């Protein structure tokens with residue numbers, strides 16, 4: 317099976333590439349050769365690759381910058397996924413895509429289901445929602461994995477930022493009123509492989525029966541403050557030393573950023589369990605695994 321994997325230099329794409337290599341013929345172009353900011357050229361590129369399955373974790377993920385770069389975010393997150401989905405639908409090539417908790421407005425405290433009404437608060441959230449809709453409208457076999465708070469031992473992300481700041485400062489002030497599930501790129505990739513494997517060559521038929529959106533996050537919930545505290549104590553218990561003495565919980569209003577974030581990012585995992593028989597690790601279990609990788613690197 318020939319798999320086109322975009323964004324292989326990113327967190328989720330990188331974790332998927334690691335697991336897919338050796339199991340399938342993976343074509344993983346860089347943004348220079350498969351540029352989602354140029355939707356017009358993509359169909360021709362796809363004609364020359366002719367994949368049996370497309371996995372598209374590439375995205376415009378600079379949430380705050382997107383507030384000033386609306387067009388660029390929409391080109392990468394909405395227009396291009398739409399073009400890819402239309403190409404794929406015409407040939408019944410299954411498409412795996414990734415969505416975000418930022419499509420929701422964060423009201424209430426109930427976990428969002430796949431059919432909950434989206435109401436994005438940010439340009440990034442709007443652009444990702446438009447991508448989800450364009451893929452559904454194309455009408456081909458597809459699966460959109462909706463995830464949240466993604467991190468990995470490599471790359472630029474919250475985990476790496478906390479490790480750096482904890483080494484530099486005695487006090488960290490971290491937002492405690494946004495609640496969600498930190499989800500490692502590795503946990504996403506392992507679950508995705510487990511979803512695809514039973515279908516074998518017939519992913520299109522499987523997505524035809526049970527495609528659409530599926531929430532894919534680690535189990536449990538915490539705040540960014542809880543996540544930061546677990547990162548520091550997890551590394552300390554592995555022998556790391558830090559300058560930090562205090563991690564202070566603060567309100568979102570005390571940490572102004574350009575794009576509004578949802579307070580409630582909880583995603584309901586029932587569909588993942590019922591349709592795909594997948595039970596996700598808790599966010600603490602996934603973090604432990606990633607901290608072992610991080611510790612082995614330093």
Ligand SMILES: NC(=O)c1ccc[n+]([C@@H]2O[C@H](COP(=O)([O-])OP(=O)(O)OC[C@H]3O[C@@H](n4cnc5c(N)ncnc54)[C@H](OP(=O)(O)O)[C@@H]3O)[C@@H](O)[C@H]2O)c1
Nearest residue numbers: 323325326327328347351352353374375377414416463466
């Ligand atoms: N990060 C999160 O917290 C989070 C939360 C919820 C959902 N998601 C979604 O999960 C998916 C994976 O996210 P991630 O965290 O793995 O993202 P990431 O680490 O930021 O990686 C994004 C990848 O997309 C590539 N890319 C960006 N613009 C491109 C373009 N114009 N053409 C081709 N490739 C381009 C990047 O290429 P370069 O390497 O060249 O920059 C990078 O490899 C995305 O759909 C994202 O929206 C992420």
